[in-house]
Amino acid sequence: MLEYVERKGTCSSKWDGLNETFGADGLLPLWVADMDFRVDSHITGAITDYIKTGIYGYYVIPDSYYDSFIEWEKNEHGLSVEREWIRYSPGVVCGFNFALQVLTSPGDAVIVTTPVYYPFLHAVTNNDRRLVCSELVNREGRYYIDFEDFENRIISEDVKAFIFCSPHNPVSRVWSADEISHILEICRKHGVAVISDEIHHDLVFNGSVHTPTMSLAAKNDRLIMFTSASKTFNIAGLRNSFVVIRNPEVRAEWDRFMTGLRLNMGNPMGYIVSEAAFRYGKEWLTEIREVICGNYEYIKEQFALHLPHVVMTPLEATYLAWADFSYYFSPEEIQPFMQDKCRLAFDYGSWFGGDKSGSFIRINLATRRENITEMVNRIITEAGCRL
Ligand SMILES: Cc1ncc(COP(=O)(O)O)c(C=O)c1O
Structure with missing residues (x-):
């Protein structure tokens, strides 16, 4: 059973390194490719054995x-x-x-x-x-x-x-x-x-x-x-x-x-x-894959209901969803909206080169569902107020 870990305050770049990249703290982080789940117990066992040798x-x-x-x-x-x-x-x-x-x-x-x-x-x-x-x-x-x-x-x-x-x-x-x-x-x-x-x-x-x-x-x-x-x-x-x-x-x-x-x-x-x-790690990997797919499907479903012009790229690989908000936001608008209004941290499309992804966000799916729900609710609510 996967165990979610509260990582804030653990020197996690995803949670504690926000200021350096976004110039702001207190954002819900769905950016860098790092998971919020404890590793498989065999991994902690192996590293603990090593540490115990002294x-x-x-x-x-x-x-x-x-x-x-x-x-x-x-x-x-x-x-x-x-x-x-x-x-x-x-x-x-x-x-x-x-x-x-x-x-x-x-x-x-x-x-x-x-x-x-x-x-x-x-x-x-x-x-x-x-x-x-x-x-x-x-x-x-x-x-x-x-x-x-x-x-x-x-x-x-x-x-x-x-x-x-x-x-x-x-x-x-x-x-x-x-x-x-x-x-x-x-x-x-x-x-x-x-x-x-x-x-x-x-x-x-x-x-x-x-x-x-x-x-x-x-x-x-x-x-x-x-x-x-x-x-x-x-x-x-x-x-x-x-x-x-x-x-x-x-x-x-x-x-x-x-x-x-x-x-x-x-x-x-x-x-x-x-x-x-x-x-x-095979069993742990099966579990994490289910979490990733479940989170992706949930986001896709919610956006289809509330922001139907968001285009979600099909999830074939990685734990990073790629979402096109160009119907709703220009490249100049997307980060201020997501960061200042919704208090969320993503990797933004403009970071990835080319000139066609300015209104995209990359969403890290490897976290607990509550964070994903919170992210979706903030976007839907704030977008609803704005549109
Ligand atoms: C395609 C790709 N390569 C490399 C890395 C990072 O590799 P490392 O941490 O081993 O430098 C990432 C991290 O997200 C990645 O997506």
């Missing part, structure tokens, strides 16, 4: 950690990963920042498909690469890649790398095997390296099936896959993620770069919780 010296990563990931990928996603392909990164975001440095040079063009998880955009510009955006096509709330535009931009901008979000945050899209194959084919044809962020791969819904990019790639494709147990099992604070590189040349380039940083080992607790999550 020794926190340098650590040797056990084989069982790698095995738990290899088994998870095989059983959950049908992906065969070999031990020697796996590397460590203290997070997926810093991982794809490293990958840009490994796979591209300053000034190189890097493509993303917008709207997309905004650290992709920042990674490109912060590393002095050139940002090229191919806008996803929104058809009644569901999003599609415009392959022609994607390829044309690769050619005209001489793109060297693509940062792929699969499943896609914020548009909740699980890309089909055909779509992924098409992307790989275009990238291969034009010598574009692929950085595939698959952190949301376990959180898929409504019959969708995640296809790992690597399962469709050729052996010599310049591909780096990133994933983690962190989003799936709510352990992101422990900074442990997996880098999978099958191409030996790319692996050697990665290793050379990481050796320069001396970043070959993380905090022991990150390894311990990731392994416990993969080995024992």
Whole structure:
């Protein structure tokens, strides 16, 4: 049984870090992708055992950690990963920042498909690469890649790398095997390296099936896959993620770069919780998936009744709902309405790049129903007063 935890006052960035991002406190937080539920008891058990040893010296990563990931990928996603392909990164975001440095040079063009998880955009510009955006096509709330535009931009901008979000945050899209194959084919044809962020791969819904990019790639494709147990099992604070590189040349380039940083080992607790999550977290994951789906359906139902022109993107993956309020609010109006009138904190569409999502919000669904009901009521009531 999932246990909701009151997180205010626990140094939670979601609850206690509002001021830094929104310039205000006391908002009901439905923004950053962090859950409000206690982790599976096997995870707390494993970390407690470690803490009780009273020794926190340098650590040797056990084989069982790698095995738990290899088994998870095989059983959950049908992906065969070999031990020697796996590397460590203290997070997926810093991982794809490293990958840009490994796979591209300053000034190189890097493509993303917008709207997309905004650290992709920042990674490109912060590393002095050139940002090229191919806008996803929104058809009644569901999003599609415009392959022609994607390829044309690769050619005209001489793109060297693509940062792929699969499943896609914020548009909740699980890309089909055909779509992924098409992307790989275009990238291969034009010598574009692929950085595939698959952190949301376990959180898929409504019959969708995640296809790992690597399962469709050729052996010599310049591909780096990133994933983690962190989003799936709510352990992101422990900074442990997996880098999978099958191409030996790319692996050697990665290793050379990481050796320069001396970043070959993380905090022991990150390894311990990731392994416990993969080995024992399945039941907890089933429960959290039900909560996420239930919250999504509730919001969709309520908006359909009271604000029928809100377009909710279908929930295929992630615990983040993507809602289009453009019928009701201009891009300039949405944040003042949600923040000042409703006292709510969301990730706003304009953060995610492209120019078509200014009136969207991204809603974090991984909280208790009372918070979701409160959020919906505030929006409906305030919107009712205003419209
Ligand atoms: C697509 C995507 N990648 C990466 C992350 C964060 O990864 P990390 O905390 O491991 O840096 C998130 C968090 O929401 C995400 O949505």
